[in-house]
Amino acid sequence: MKERYLTTFNELGLAEPILKALAEANHTTPTPIQIQAVPQVLAGRDLIGIAQTGTGKTAAFALPILQHLVTHRFRPERRSARALVLSPTRELSGQILESFRLYGKHVRPSTALAIGGVPIGRQARALANGVDVLVATPGRLVDLLENNAVRLDMVEVLVLDEADQMLDMGFIHAIRAICARLPAKRRNLFFSATMPREIEKLADSLLTDPVRVAVTPVAKTADRIEQKVFFTDRAGKPNLLVEVLSEPDLDRALVFSRTKHGADRVVKGLAGAGIAAEAIHGNKSQPQRERALAAFRQGVVKVLVATDIAARGIDVPGVSHVINYDLPNVPESYVHRIGRTARAGREGIAISLCDGEERAFLRDIERLIKITIPSVDRRGESRREGAPRLEGFRSDGPRPAREERGPRGPRSDAPRGARPFNRGPRPEGEARKDGPRHDRPHHDGPRHEGRTDGVRREGPPREGRRPPRRKAYNAAP
Incomplete structure (x- = not known):
């Protein structure tokens, strides 16, 4: 047949x-x-x-x-x-x-x-x-x-x-x-x-x-999807995402993040930019996921931020844009992600934001789908004068460099081990309550035998057994 x-x-x-x-x-x-x-x-x-x-x-x-x-x-x-x-x-x-x-x-x-x-x-x-x-x-x-x-x-x-x-x-x-x-x-x-x-x-x-x-080559993307890659810095992704979501021809957009917490951060950042969005991922309860998906299908919310849990489970005919805020580390996931648009013979747009850490992921994707995705270089825009910064909104990349995380807190001048961490130096003139460690009294007597006043009794050490180490303390005067 x-x-x-x-x-x-x-x-x-x-x-x-x-x-x-x-x-x-x-x-x-x-x-x-x-x-x-x-x-x-x-x-x-x-x-x-x-x-x-x-x-x-x-x-x-x-x-x-x-x-x-x-x-x-x-x-x-x-x-x-x-x-x-x-x-x-x-x-x-x-x-x-x-x-x-x-x-x-x-x-x-x-x-x-x-x-x-x-x-x-x-x-x-x-x-x-x-x-x-x-x-x-x-x-x-x-x-x-x-x-x-x-x-x-x-x-x-x-x-x-x-x-x-x-x-x-x-x-x-x-x-x-x-x-x-x-x-x-x-x-x-x-x-x-x-x-x-x-x-x-x-x-x-x-x-x-x-x-x-x-019926089609394995891992072939839909022909009606217009694919594009924006090369950007990691810090420039938030502003670039807001710019893409502000396009007049955008009907509904599905934004993919690599992690659950990253999806929540993207939603928080978009809210700060005045864009309503909902998140759907594995940490959400089933009623929350159903409400978010229903609001997206009905057009109440035009932006849905999701992890790969939605790459194979979303069928909304009105999705005009799929945006990879984070490129997937599994190249096959890219095919499923952008397949959420251009369904049932319609057309769609797939945009990926790629920073320097994700270049290897992009190469794997292009090798899988056997095409070179058109790209636009938008690097350095996050450092331009006047570029707004969206707080609480960053990519799920590696931890920022030391100079990007701000100055350290005050350090203690006390010798290493003399004071607990984050306490700062001991005020001038203040002495240890029980003296240096090697001068502290050591308990050599029997273990609390007949003690009624909280004072340790002294006596000969036990034979054949090392005395137990206990924190020394001073008897009440």
């Missing part, structure tokens, strides 16, 4: 309830990854699907799963699931579940979401009667398994979305623990925008005779 012969979803062989839901959602033409993947999954093959982000990978596995549920209808057993979808982040898991509900509007499958940050008891109750589709993050699913709240021996289809990150070392132990509970006879579907060779070998060990579908 060739790609040019498939121009509508009707030609994919989907059931009428699914086609009706697709028409109501204004989905008329399948994307290349859907054209190639859906027939293979419907034929019962294991599959590795590789396509650049924003090309409809979720529908590529959701549609055949819904088709399977329509043609093989039966009620799932208690605490079981027929289809299991694993994803790396809570936000992405929530979006996958919404896609199942959208495309299965007239199929009405029973669904459940198992993610961290919310009470586990509520999720266990949702699984008590069994579900058709379970979407989960690995950590929370392992918790449910350990509490006997779910069983996986009835799973017919396993999906790993963003498989390159899911099979990374941070998830591999949870993935293996989950796969050990799955039945041997099942279908396995791996989807991702990037698939490094070593990760692909690991995926092959979990798949059975998989078919590989790659």
Whole structure:
């Protein structure tokens, strides 16, 4: 079956309830990854699907799963699931579940979401009667398994979305623990925008005779994204970010920071410049993350600052700009980050602020995507006269040099070890209360035998044992 012969979803062989839901959602033409993947999954093959982000990978596995549920209808057993979808982040898991509900509007499958940050008891109750589709993050699913709240021996289809990150070392132990509970006879579907060779070998060990579908070169960025790099000093990033966010054609911007605390500092700095922004990262509670994301989707807040937790879980059609305040140290993350814009055929702009410490990261990114990103040199602007300084707002780079951190506090003139740190010199004429250390009285007597007045008794030292070292103190007069 060739790609040019498939121009509508009707030609994919989907059931009428699914086609009706697709028409109501204004989905008329399948994307290349859907054209190639859906027939293979419907034929019962294991599959590795590789396509650049924003090309409809979720529908590529959701549609055949819904088709399977329509043609093989039966009620799932208690605490079981027929289809299991694993994803790396809570936000992405929530979006996958919404896609199942959208495309299965007239199929009405029973669904459940198992993610961290919310009470586990509520999720266990949702699984008590069994579900058709379970979407989960690995950590929370392992918790449910350990509490006997779910069983996986009835799973017919396993999906790993963003498989390159899911099979990374941070998830591999949870993935293996989950796969050990799955039945041997099942279908396995791996989807991702990037698939490094070593990760692909690991995926092959979990798949059975998989078919590989790659509609674009691995790690290729979207063609409609205009990419640009600003070379700047680390101290010049705050003002340059404010300048970019002040452009009149900016609708909504997603700003990426390398660390959680760095994201909070960027939000604080933008607030000082009069720009409202929200932060989303792993230290935020799930309700906080949901409120920030909802405000960003509704346009209440036009700037969302995030870590890489949002690089694979944000699907907001109105994102016009993606700004890398800190370049990622993993080059594949760059592809996922800028893929948050120019989605569904739209255009977008990706701007990266690169200081001297991040030049190596930029070279790795350009080597991966096989293009040279156009650059503009804005170095030295932070030292120009009249350039405003935004307090509490800096990049997550190495610690500043000594001259950039300001003068030291007053130092003590006392000999080393004579006074505690940060005390300063002892006032003139003040003597130690108990004299020099080597002149202090040493306790040689028995240990507090018969002592009633707080005074140590003197006596011969103990034989065969070194006297214990105790802090000397003067007896009361």
